[in-house]
Amino acid sequence: MATSMETTKYTSLKQQLQVDEDSFQYYNLLALKDERYENLPFSIRVLLESAVRNCDNFHIKEKDVENILNWKENQNASVEVPFKPSRVILQDFTGVPAVVDFAAMRDAVKRLGGDPEKINPVCPSDLVIDHSVQVDVSRRPVRVVPNAPDPGGGIRGLQSGASSDRCQSCYCIESGSRLPVLDQSCPFHHQATDCADALQKNQDIEFERNKERFLFLKWGARALKNMLIVPPGSGIVHQVNLEYLGRVVFNSDNVLYPDSLVGTDSHTTMINGLGIVGWGVGGIEAEAVMLGQAISMVLPKVVGYKLTGKMDPLATSTDVVLTITKHLRQIGVVGKFVEFFGPGVAQLSIADRATIANMCPEYGATVGFFPVDKNSLAYLRQTAREEDKVKYIEAYLKANHMFRDFTNANEDPIFSEVVELDLGSVTTCMSGPKRPHDKVLVSEMKDDFQKCLNNKVGFKGYDIPEDKQSTTIPFVLDNQEYTLKHGSVVIAAITSCTNTSNPSVMLGAGILAKKAVEAGLSVAPYIKTSLSPGSGVVTYYLQESGVIPYLENLGFSIVGYGCMTCIGNSGPLPEPVGQAIEKGDLVACGVLSGNRNFEGRIHPLTRANYLASPPLVIAYAIAGTVSIDFEKEPLGLNNEGKEVFLRDIWPTREEIQEVEKQFVIPAMFKDVYSKIQKGNTQWNSLDAPESMLYPWDPKSTYIKSPPFFETMTKDVSPPAAISNAHALLNVADSVTTDHISPAGSIARTSPAARYLAARGLTPREFNSYGSRRGNDAVMARGTFANIRLVNKFIGKAAPKTVHVPSGDVMDVFDAAERYRGEGTSLIILAGKDYGCGSSRDWAAKGPWMQGIRAVIAESYERIHRSNLVGMGIVPLQYLEGENANSLGLTGKEKFTIEIPQGIQARQQIPVKVSDGRSFNVVVRFDTDVELTYFKHGGILNYMIRTML
DSSP states (O other): OOSOSSOOTTGGGEEEEEETTEEEEEEOGGGGOOTTGGGSOHHHHHHHHHHHHHOOSSSSOHHHHHHHHTHHHHTTTTOEEEEOOSEEEEEHHHHHHHHHHHHHHHHHHHHTTSOGGGOSOSSOEEEEOOSSOOOSSOSOOOOEEETOOOTTSSOOOOOTTOOTTEEEEEEETTTTEEEEOOOSOOTTTTOOOTTOHHHHHHHHHHHHHHHHHHHHHHHHHHHSTTEEEEOTTSBOHHHHIIIIIOOSEEEETTEEEEOEEEESSGGGGGGGGGTOEEEEOOHHHHHHHHTTOOEEEEOOOEEEEEEESOOOTTOOHHHHHHHHHHHHHHHOOTTOEEEEESTTGGGSOHHHHHHHHHTHHHHTOSEEEOOBOHHHHHHHHHTTOOHHHHHHHHHHHHHTTOBOOTTOGGGOOOOSEEEEEEGGGOOOEEEOSSOTTOEEEGGGHHHHHHHHHHSOSBTTBOOOOGGGTTOEEEEEETTEEEEEETTBEEEEEEOOHHHHTOHHHHHHHHHHHHHHHHTTOOOOTTSEEEEOOSBHHHHHHHHHTTOHHHHHHTTOOBOOSSOGGGGTOOOOOOHHHHHHHHHHTOOOEEEESSSOOOTTTSOTTOOEEEEOOHHHHHHHHHHOBSOOOTTTSOSEEOTTSOEEOHHHHOOOHHHHHHHHHHHOOHHHHHHHHTSTTTOOHHHHTOOOOOOSSOOOOTTOSSOOOOSTTTTOOSSOOOOOOEEEEEEEEEBOSOOBHHHHSOOSBOOTTSHHHHHHHTTTOOGGGOOBTGGGTTOHHHHHHHTTOOTTOBBTTTSSBSSEEEETTTTEEEEHHHHHHHHHHTTOOEEEEOOTTBTBSSOOTHHHHHHHHTTEEEEEESOBOHHHHHHHHHTTOEEEEEOTTOOTTTTTOOSOSEEEEOOOTTOOTTOEEEEEETTSOEEEEEEOOOSHHHHHHHHTTSHHHHHHHHHO
């Protein structure tokens, strides 16, 4: 809602704003006449405006407004404040379980005597289907060249006299003629040909696998009010948000206010690059916002990140963000806002800023915010936003002093602390092999990889014996023999909204590909190469600039519009390649333009994965190995037998900008996004139910009514003590949500595979864990099923644990089920940063399904801790300087934890150990609202009771 109906001391701030001939209303924060406002960071001003506008002295009180205004004093005092975002955004992996929960909540409300129609989103909620498509097919012999350059140069257009039944933009290299038009869904100017091969095949497989899910989502679009669902094949959620959904300023019933949001994906922060405050939350918390609840948050510190200087002509925005990521990880910004300022910001395009904001979860902050400036308005016009909207956006932000001139230091607010980066110091780099903040200079890559082979197993080590480091394994593919060794690149993917939203790096990749092909360079056919743009606009400008033929020549043909390799949907490697890797126990490599490279995420067989800019992805694909020094070693030989170095084909920033200025134009965005809600033939042919309550199909292996509310009553029961609990797992630092609840393929020997096989499915039909998040039975079995999970009980990477009473080594789910049958409560012992990685509500729901009552960790990732609270699992934290090792805990003891009836936020309580010892832990309920959720058994239980 735009305004509150209650009269408060802030009601008088609602005033008129005239923009040309149009008159609007807005809350004039300058009318507070409070000098503290002008010193607030711009991101905090957004929180303040929301509190003023929504103040009703119930959900949001006048003292909350005062607390935000007094940010300078309160930032160090752990002051709790409420925040009501303007909207919610979801992707389908996290969106499906959210809609499943809404359907189950409707059932529960009806069972308890309430009105199920009350369960609806009350704020705009957008769901983009982008996580389902996989790279099942790549490097197909695509014969279509859109607008192919003719031998004389320039762009090949439709030849005079060509038949009207021929595609006017797609040219077939093999036949030398235009291709017949089959329908109107061609990724090249929307006209399909029989040569749009990998893209179409992957989309066909996507619909074959996900028909049940898509039917369910289509039901949600019809049954749930205030929800927009963007069909599959449209793009990546964050890029669509940036290019289309982002409002910057809302206009609701003629009341203007800042756009803000939360999303069920960690990288929701990408929208910060456009001046919109937003961050990732757990699906559980997002559902509460959709139901009208405010987020309860601790007023954050704000780190001012000052950018100065000018980027090196050979550096990319990817290099900048990887440098910033490492820098901020070293400083420590978890739980803080980061706000960028300084003259260097003015030199960055919105796409550059969005790249930096996208990786905010990797540097650990809640937001990475760039206030709106003139470049933001230029981007809105470039992406075909309506001019009247751009005018009121500018007028509103200037009226409330939320519009920035980064070259004017007088506008700089007060920050908690300031750190600085000279953009001129940024050099070409990558990150890896297992974490996104482990930056490696490209000039040091060869030496760094060698050190990783030598080092003990860890984030920067594989402990490969010296006599095994020279292992080479020959294999045959398509009657040609090749060899693999440690460092061989087997996946090279231009993927992820982090980079595909940025025309400079995408066109840079295209220009590099053109120069490489002209120099006679190629990519080995066994390397799985792919290009998965974040929106159809990317295809449009790559096509119009004439670089697609060269990308395809190197194997980087378009394979789909979605997250794909970045989230582990990389699909299978050629069988001989996989066999060679396993035979030699090789450290094979993936190179991708993504934002995360945690072990086991990209592909089970790529033990080393490096994040890189799109041009570098192509460079390493050509090289075929990461063990190369580009300064001293050539990429290959040209047609004349001369050595070709990377510096010979690397495009400059100015070279790229010239092409971008010519080919990235508003008409492209307008054309693509005018069609985005129409969907393709397959989507439009889905016949979804139209009932208010979802008709659950007991035979479905995708959509199942969850058990979360089956035993729920109207009244709240006091929390029970956790008595004589066993530790299901004892894990070390940086256990990610991928380790807890993997999104990738379902291993054939896993508990989930056995469950699906028992229901008549073949391995080909298993699909991924991410696609089956609507089925709790699959997800419970998939919890802790990541093959790279290292459990101290086992001592090596495996999805296994020990059933302590018997000593049996078992799959984690099977052990949990045995404990359940014995009536034994369970906990988890963990190290630092437990739950880091993607926001994933099943990383909390799955442990709840397995009977986990509490987690004891050294520290938590912000979103995951919130999700644990949302499911009624108690997050406990060791005291500073203590951990399982220092306390002498093996994890095979029994633990008793009594939760006091009057428990307070961050209270210390004792944990009693079966050997007679005890130690204190901090209960990580950080706010009173979180305590309320816990007492109700979780946030959704609380929401249901409020609807009765």
